[in-house]
Amino acid sequence: MSDPHERLFTGGLPARLANSAHLEGARKKAVETGRNRLVIVAAVFACAFVVLAGRLVHLSSMGDAGSAGPVAEGGGDISLARAEIVDRNGVLLASDLTTASLYANPLQVLDAAEASDKISRVLPELDRGELFSKLSAPNRFVWIKRHLTPRQQHAVNALGLPGFAFLEEQKRVYPQGNLVAHIVGYTGVDNRGLAGIEKRLDERLGAAAGDDGARPPLRLSVDVRVQHVLHHQLALAVEKYRAIGATGVVLDADDGQILASVSLPDFDPHRVDRASADSRFNRASLGVYEMGSTFKIFTVAMALELGTADLADRIDARKPLRVARFMIRDDHAQERWLSVSEVFTYSSNIGAARMALEVGAERQREFLERIGLLGRASLEIAEIGRPIAPDPWRKISTMTVAFGHGIAVTPIQMASAVASLVNGGTRVTPTFIADRRGVRATGERVVSDKTSQAIRLLMRLNVVEGTGKKADAPGYFVGGKTGTAEKVGAGGYRRKALRSSFIGVFPASKPRYVVLAMLDEPQGTKETFGFATAGWTAAPVVGRVIERAAPLLGIEIGGEEEEEPSQRVDPGRKGRQLASF
Amino acid sequence: MILPTRADPSVIGKWWWTVDRWMLVALVALSILGIVMVTAASPAIAERLGLESFHFVRRQFVFLMPALAIMIGVSLLSPLAIRRLSVVGLVLTLLGLLATVVVGHEVNGAARWVKLGPLVVQPSEFVKPTLAIVTAWMLAERHKDEDFPGYGIASALVLVVLAFLVMQPDFGMAVVVGTIFFAQLFMAGMPTTWVAVLVVAGLGGVSLAYTLLPHVTSRIDRFLDPASGDSYQIDKSIEAFANGGVLGRGPGEGTVKLALPDAHSDFIFAVVGEEFGLFAGLTIVAVFAFIVLRGFYRILQERNIFVLLATGGLLVQFGAQAVVNMGVNMRLLPAKGITLPFISYGGSSLLALALAMGMVLGLTRRRGGWGTAT
Numbered sequence: 031m032s033d034p035h036e037r038l039f040t041g042g043l044p045a046r047l048a049n050s051a052h053l054e055g056a057r058k059k060a061v062e063t064g065r066n067r068l069v070i071v072a073a074v075f076a077c078a079f080v081v082l083a084g085r086l087v088h089l090s091s092m093g094d095a096g097s098a099g100p101v102a103e104g105g106g107d108i109s110l111a112r113a114e115i116v117d118r119n120g121v122l123l124a125s126d127l128t129t130a131s132l133y134a135n136p137l138q139v140l141d142a143a144e145a146s147d148k149i150s151r152v153l154p155e156l157d158r159g160e161l162f163s164k165l166s167a168p169n170r171f172v173w174i175k176r177h178l179t180p181r182q183q184h185a186v187n188a189l190g191l192p193g194f195a196f197l198e199e200q201k202r203v204y205p206q207g208n209l210v211a212h213i214v215g216y217t218g219v220d221n222r223g224l225a226g227i228e229k230r231l232d233e234r235l236g237a238a239a240g241d242d243g244a245r246p247p248l249r250l251s252v253d254v255r256v257q258h259v260l261h262h263q264l265a266l267a268v269e270k271y272r273a274i275g276a277t278g279v280v281l282d283a284d285d286g287q288i289l290a291s292v293s294l295p296d297f298d299p300h301r302v303d304r305a306s307a308d309s310r311f312n313r314a315s316l317g318v319y320e321m322g323s324t325f326k327i328f329t330v331a332m333a334l335e336l337g338t339a340d341l342a343d344r345i346d347a348r349k350p351l352r353v354a355r356f357m358i359r360d361d362h363a364q365e366r367w368l369s370v371s372e373v374f375t376y377s378s379n380i381g382a383a384r385m386a387l388e389v390g391a392e393r394q395r396e397f398l399e400r401i402g403l404l405g406r407a408s409l410e411i412a413e414i415g416r417p418i419a420p421d422p423w424r425k426i427s428t429m430t431v432a433f434g435h436g437i438a439v440t441p442i443q444m445a446s447a448v449a450s451l452v453n454g455g456t457r458v459t460p461t462f463i464a465d466r467r468g469v470r471a472t473g474e475r476v477v478s479d480k481t482s483q484a485i486r487l488l489m490r491l492n493v494v495e496g497t498g499k500k501a502d503a504p505g506y507f508v509g510g511k512t513g514t515a516e517k518v519g520a521g522g523y524r525r526k527a528l529r530s531s532f533i534g535v536f537p538a539s540k541p542r543y544v545v546l547a548m549l550d551e552p553q554g555t556k557e558t559f560g561f562a563t564a565g566w567t568a569a570p571v572v573g574r575v576i577e578r579a580a581p582l583l584g585i586e587i588g589g590e591e592e593e594e595p596s597q598r599v600d601p602g603r604k605g606r607q608l609a610s611f
Numbered sequence: 612m613i614l615p616t617r618a619d620p621s622v623i624g625k626w627w628w629t630v631d632r633w634m635l636v637a638l639v640a641l642s643i644l645g646i647v648m649v650t651a652a653s654p655a656i657a658e659r660l661g662l663e664s665f666h667f668v669r670r671q672f673v674f675l676m677p678a679l680a681i682m683i684g685v686s687l688l689s690p691l692a693i694r695r696l697s698v699v700g701l702v703l704t705l706l707g708l709l710a711t712v713v714v715g716h717e718v719n720g721a722a723r724w725v726k727l728g729p730l731v732v733q734p735s736e737f738v739k740p741t742l743a744i745v746t747a748w749m750l751a752e753r754h755k756d757e758d759f760p761g762y763g764i765a766s767a768l769v770l771v772v773l774a775f776l777v778m779q780p781d782f783g784m785a786v787v788v789g790t791i792f793f794a795q796l797f798m799a800g801m802p803t804t805w806v807a808v809l810v811v812a813g814l815g816g817v818s819l820a821y822t823l824l825p826h827v828t829s830r831i832d833r834f835l836d837p838a839s840g841d842s843y844q845i846d847k848s849i850e851a852f853a854n855g856g857v858l859g860r861g862p863g864e865g866t867v868k869l870a871l872p873d874a875h876s877d878f879i880f881a882v883v884g885e886e887f888g889l890f891a892g893l894t895i896v897a898v899f900a901f902i903v904l905r906g907f908y909r910i911l912q913e914r915n916i917f918v919l920l921a922t923g924g925l926l927v928q929f930g931a932q933a934v935v936n937m938g939v940n941m942r943l944l945p946a947k948g949i950t951l952p953f954i955s956y957g958g959s960s961l962l963a964l965a966l967a968m969g970m971v972l973g974l975t976r977r978r979g980g981w982g983t984a985t
Contacts, residue, residue, distance in 0.1 A: 060754055063800035064919050065911055071794055071927065072907035078934045079900035083893055085941045089852035090889035187869040190659040195870065 111200050112221060112235045113245035115214055115228075117254045118289070118464045123214050124228070126221075127203045130183045130196040132174040134165060138193030142166045145191050149174065152185040176219050177201045202228070204299045206254060209261055212312040213252060213291055213462060215412065216299040224302075225310070227462060229412035249464040251287035256280050259578045260290040264547060267571045268294055271552035271562065277313035277441050278547040278571070280579065283449040283535065286458040289543070289583075291315065291442065316413035318438035319548070322515030323377045323564075324448075324533045325434030327485060329386050330374055331451050332397045335481045338388040341370050347380040353426050358383050358433075361514075362497075374488045375496030377512065379433040386432030391423050394431065400476050401447040402457065403439050410462045415440040434513060441531075445546045448533050452489070452509075452541045455482040490538035501534050501569035503577040505587035509541070510534030510572060512564035517551070527551050532568035536576050542585060547571040626687050629976040631909055637902050638682065638968050641953040642675055642961075644895065647862075649956045652882040653875035655868045667875055667956050674958040678965035685969025686976070690918055693970050697744035700966075701768075704741055707734025708775040735784045736963035738772055740970060743791050743924035750799045751917035765792070782820055782827055783947040787931055789813060794927040795920050831945050847871050848878050848940050851885035852892075859888025875956040877948055880940040895954065896937065902968075903930035909975040922974045925967050 115124035139145050146161035153175055164172045176199065178186070183196060202217045204210070215226020222236065223229035227250070235248060257280075264276040280290040293313040297305030311317065333339035344367040350359040360378050373381030386394055398404050398419075406416045418438040420427035430436035439447075446460040456473035477485075489509030492498045497512040513531045516523035531548035535541035552567040554560035561567075580587070615624035646668070653667035688696065711734060746765040753761025769792045776785040793809055801809075820827045851867035854860060865885035868874035874882050884892050906926040913919045929952055936951040938944035950960045 060800050061914055061916060061919070064798050064916060067798045067800065068907055068911060068919065068923060071798060071923065072904055075903050075907075075930045075934070076900065078930075078938075079896055079903075081943070082934065082937050082941070083896050085938075085943055086852070086884070086889060086892045086896065089849060089941055090856055090884065090892070092853040187655075187866075188658060190656075190869070190872065192870070192872070 112202065112217070112228075114247035115235070116247045116249050117210075117252045117257075118249060118287075119253065119255075120249070121254045122205050123210050123250065123252070123254070124202060124204050126200040128198050129177040129201045130180075131176040131199045132178055132183075132186055132194060132196055134172050134174050134194045135170050136165050136167055136172060136193065137170055139165050140192055145193070148189045148191060149186065149194075152189060153178075153182060202299075207300070208296045208298055209254065209257055210252060211296050211299045212293045212310075212314065212413075213250070213288075213411065214299065216302050223412075225413065226312075226411050230410055250462050251282070251289060251464045252291070252462065253289045253582070255582045256579045257290040257292065259582070260545075260547075260575050261292045261294075261296075263571050263575050263578075264292050264294055264549075267547075267549055267552070267567065271549060271555065271558075271567050273549040273552040273567075275308070275313060275550035276548060277317065277550075278575070279314055279441050279445040279545070280575070281442070281445045281449055281458075281460060281544045281546075283453040283458070283541045283544050286446055286449065286460045287464065288442065288460055288462050290579075291462075293317075312411075312413045313548070313550075314441045315407070315409055315411055316415045316440065318415040318417055318440055319529055319531075320435050320438050320515045320518070321444055321531060322434040322513035322529070323379075324444065324511045324513035324531060325431065325437070326374060326377060326382045327448060327451065327489070327511050327533070328398065328401065328403070329382045329432040330370060330488060331477055331481055331485050332389055332394060333370075333385040334484050335397075335477045336389055336393060339370055339385050341484060343370055344368065345370065345373055345378075345381045345384050347373070347378045347384075349380075351380050351383055351429070353429060356426055356430075358429060371488055371491060374511070375492045377433075377497060382432040383429035386428050387425070389428075391425065391428040394428055395419075395423055398431070398437075400457070400474075401450050402459070403437075403443055403447050407440065407443050407446070407460055409442065409460060417443065434515065441546050441548055444533065445544045448535065448546075449541075449544045450476050451485050452482055452535050452544070454479050486535065486538050486541060489535060493534070493538075497565040498532065498534070498569050500565060501532055501573040501576075503536070503573050503580065506576050506580050506585060507537040507539060508534050508573065508576055509536070509538035510545075510569070512569055514563040514565075528562050530562060530564035530566075530568045532564050532572045534569075534572040534576065536580065537585065543576075543579075543583065545572045545575055545579075547575065622687060626976070629978070630686055630972055631905065631975050634902055634905050634909075634975070635686075635972060637898055637905070638953065638972075639679070641895075641898055641902070642679065644898075645954040645961075646671055646675065648879050648883055648954050649875055651862050651865070651886050652868050652879050653956055656872070656875045670958065671956055671961070674961045678961045681962060682965040682969035682972065685966060686972035688973050690915070690921075690974055693921075693973050694744055694748055694917070697741040697748075697970075700737060700741035701745050704734045704738040705771070705775075707732065708738060708772070710734070712775065712778055733957075733959035733963075735776055735779070735781055736959040737966065739784075739788060739791065739928050740925055740963060740967035742768060742772055742788065743795070743928060743967075744921050744970065746792055746795055747917055747921035747924055750795060750920055751915075754799070754916050777820075780824065781948075782824065783935075783949045786817075786947075787928060787935075787949065789816070790931050791924045791928050795924045798920055798923045799916075844871060844873070844878060845939075845942050845946060848881035849942055851881040852941065855885040855888045855892075857889045859884075859886050859891065862886050873948075876950055877936065877955065878940055879955050880937050880951055883954075884940075899930070899933040899937075899952075903933075906971055906975060918974050922971055925971050925974075928967060929964070929971075 111126055114122060116122055136142070142162055142165035146158050146165055150156050150158040150161055156175060174194070186194065200221050202221055204214060213226055215228035216224055217228050218224045223232035228235065231248065235245070260278045260280055264278050267273065268276045276294040278290070278292045279288065281288050291314045293311070295309040297309040347360060347368045348365050350357050358379050360380055362376050364376055364378070368376060368378055368381050372378070373385065404417055404419050406414050417440070420431065420436050427436050442460050446458045449458040450456065455475050455477040457476050458473060486509055489511055490507060493502050493508050493510050498510045501510045502508050511533055515529045516525055517527040517529055519527060529548060529550055530552055531546065534545045536543060547568045549567050552562045554562040554566070558566035615621070615627045617628050649671045650668045654664040657664055657666040685693065745768060749761040749765040752759045769788065772788055773785050776788065793813065796809070797806060821831055822828070847867050847870050851865065854867065863886065865882055867885050868882045871878050871881065880892070883895060903926050906922060910919050910922045932949055932952050935944055935947060936949050939947050939949070950957050952964045953961065
């Protein structure tokens, strides 16, 4: 230990004996050592600050990975981002909204009782007891509440409880609300599709595992404007005729694109938990119904196409038709020989049954199969009804199917089958998607152009002077057919419970759109003289829908009708004979 | 602003030309940054405590003016006056520490505060600078006169203070006080063997605290293995830096402060990271580094051993607090309740640090080789 100032510490004797020069030297040396040590301390600090700066850069560049802990613990519970859904004009139908979901790490919650007290005060819908047991469980992750509003999130934050945090999640919102609820469907709390297009096209809309690329919006064939018109008119009719439900379809006659599809009652896709099963039921695509007289369109088309009947033919409708224990009668019985057009406009069951018998069961079935009425429609929606067809297909089946009984199909199927007949005779496949290509090209021919033309004329005639008069929309040349079916109840058909429908096409000379409206159990009013049949209830709905939707769809009013339809269809008949009906 | 000329013989004039103006500017800048940061971080806390939103901001302002006045006032003093001030200050703070033990005002489970009329004062904040000056004086005296029991007196004082701090308990503060004294001994030229012995003793003290004090045990456990228990504050803090990224989320846009109980004091650096981003964080680190290193640079040529040790001790205090606080915020060190100098909210802390840095400014003024204090 020769260093002099080291002795300072040992309090050693030699320093005391040292002379003043030596002391001065020692002090100089002490200052020198002090400086050297100072440099060391400063260097330590410099290193510390460099480390801090480096750590800061490291942490800041971690991005959101820093919060990856709880995300990983949450696992697959985190809801996925989905593609937007828009209508044919780009109007938003479904979109994602980023919301905050509250979770807790019970291990970090200091006082479960206090925390559950406070949380349940801010979020009164949560049960305090349940919350307490959740927070006392030895877990690291429990959901408290998904999808909080910003106000709720703020309230929870203001509590300042440790152990609680938020995760960003995607919540589906439907700006059009009830309007397209049955078509678009809805998603669950984890943003997985549970109904409608959301369910059927879940893969297309949702991000697949490991794929977080942005998805282009899904463009539907639906036109929100037309949808609104149809929805509004059906809702008015439901109210007016005190019906228990209604459905309607507007479909492009050429390519099968569905512009509108309504089912009433409907529901709010944001509050599915509150919706009844009946309101969630999609009558347009899932419900299968006996359509009644509108089926005569197919019977007549079939007979004309197969040549078993001709517009000039007369059919015996003098008295009810008896088959085994069944009796087929006419509602508007004429009790005479009827022309084919009269069978159509008077909606003669007897006539239709006789025409079908001429064709025969096998060919009838084949024909209905060809226009897509016997199998499930291929729609981009989860809810698709399977038609109910007679099995075995007896003679009586042939006769009842001819006027739409004993067979049940969905309204969308019905509309597309009619479209296939009136568009010139090419098979139409209904679709909810706008960008589907080449449908028109692949559509097979189902009837000849001549038959198609004949059907259009018959339908037009029926509106001009038959049961469908109230469906006319001046200037748009509506053609159509009424159908009133008695609903099946316990022990047979119920005479007072009707399903009234009308299927219209316009403009009849070259139909662009098919419009179907169906009311479930409408009640007659004073205005309808107590009638609840299709001509009084469903037909006016179609007329008003066309009146309002046609301008939106760019169909020009007016134009020339080729000639008086009754003259072309039934040349031998006196012009205004049916006007008295 | 009219600057005094070099020839100005007044106290202010002499002060202006001798004081380290760069460090002065850095310290004022730091306290202004502090106001900004407290404004960003504290309303969330204030609202949570049922106080008016800008309660803490207002109080920080109220303390800032006297703090700057103290800093500049003290920097006008000569080394001798600073030493005298510190002796009186140390006696008062020791009485204060005694009072915390006897009539302590308990906050967050520790009795560190004494009520002085409307003010709540934390004596342990003021013990750090005053003790550093007194120990520096003792060590310097020992250099002058080898008969003088400087080491004994200094060590006894430090031990008394440490005892008080451990009783409160304020383990973090005890570590800072211990570190200052150790650094002073080191700079005083303590032999390497002794340095090693003290390092071992320090580590021993830490392990003793680890075994005997449960909250120290758990804090260190949680630092070594974050999964072993509640590392909530630190997790949140780390999340804040990650959220902030390079440019930050913007003032007031941070979310972590909503979940951090001490966002306005011990974890204010995390709020800076989240709301103002990497560059603001680096700026703060740089300002601290500048102040500390500049201080050391100023005393490098110092021939007066008392000034050297006193300034060194104060700079170590300032630098250590900054490093420990930021290190804790970024999970480089175990959780410890230490404020970030001039940035964190806290009246006592601000006033005490202003006192300390005023002393540094005063001690590092350019002097014409006089040695009144030696």
